[in-house]
């Protein structure tokens with residue numbers, strides 16, 4: 001299964017699996033990103049926030065090579081995504097998993113068949129039995145009951161669809177997981193369960209997670225750091241306490257508005273209630289220079 005892990009990426013900076021430098025994107029003259037830079041650390045859950053239409057999804061699409069930028073350089077796991085691509089790009093795509101905003105399951109395929117799509121694409125030599133077994137395992141790993149494997153997307157609830165999308169994103173044992181609004185449209189209990197699942201997967205599988213969200217509870221519960229997209233750039237990256245210390249109006253409004261305060265008090269209560277356990281993420285980090 002390791003034949004897609006090429007030697008040529010062994011000398012990259014392993015501590016920073018995603019590095020975006022000087023990114024510029026525009027559509028019909030409308031500039032979305034201008035000189036945007038962002039570095040993601042290995043093993044972290046990085047939350048990405050910003051107003052609607054600020055270009056969060058376009059940033060994610062740029063990082064996974066679906067959007068060709070006007071300028072800038074993006075390096076993922078040592079591979080230059082923005083360089084001219086050739087057949088090698090199959091290597092890098094097998095090392096990340098993506099849950100798109102809206103899910104994007106194939107409606108004519110069952111959940112298990114959806115999970116098998118990337119397996120078939122990247123490992124065509126797998127026997128049918130083994131492929132089915134891996135798909136069933138990923139379905140269970142994503143917190144779905146075994147029966148869900150045979151269901152079609154139209155037969156699933158919103159939360160189950162998200163989990164099915166996650167199962168497909170995990171099909172190839174990725175090192176990087178990209179999630180675009182994974183808890184949007186879920187009820188609060190479903191959203192919290194999804195957050196716990198992502199946190200557990202990060203812990204057990206050592207994933208690095210790029211997580212676009214509007215959900216303040218998610219930011220407090222599972223994100224190690226948060227990147228703020230505004231003014232066409234990433235204006236700040238840090239833990240939530242670090243961001244709270246900045247006086248940018250959008251950041252203050254977002255984290256110190258009524259919803260932000262409510263989410264923070266829940267985050268702090270979680271920390272206080274678990275004195276002997278790891279604290280809610282982002283509540284106990286010290287500022288670090290240079291990023």
Ligand SMILES: Nc1ncnc2c1ncn2[C@@H]1O[C@H](COP(=O)(O)OP(=O)(O)OP(=O)(O)O)[C@@H](O)[C@H]1O
Pocket residue numbers: 027032050051052053054055056057058059101
């Ligand atoms: N393929 C495209 N063609 C033209 N314009 C696009 C395209 N994709 C995105 N845009 C524009 O780029 C801007 C950023 O879009 P994007 O989807 O990244 O926003 P977002 O931050 O993800 O917003 P939301 O929080 O609503 O999901 C928007 O103005 C959008 O209309």
Ligand SMILES: [Mg+2]
Pocket residue numbers: 056057058101180
């Ligand atoms: Mg979006």
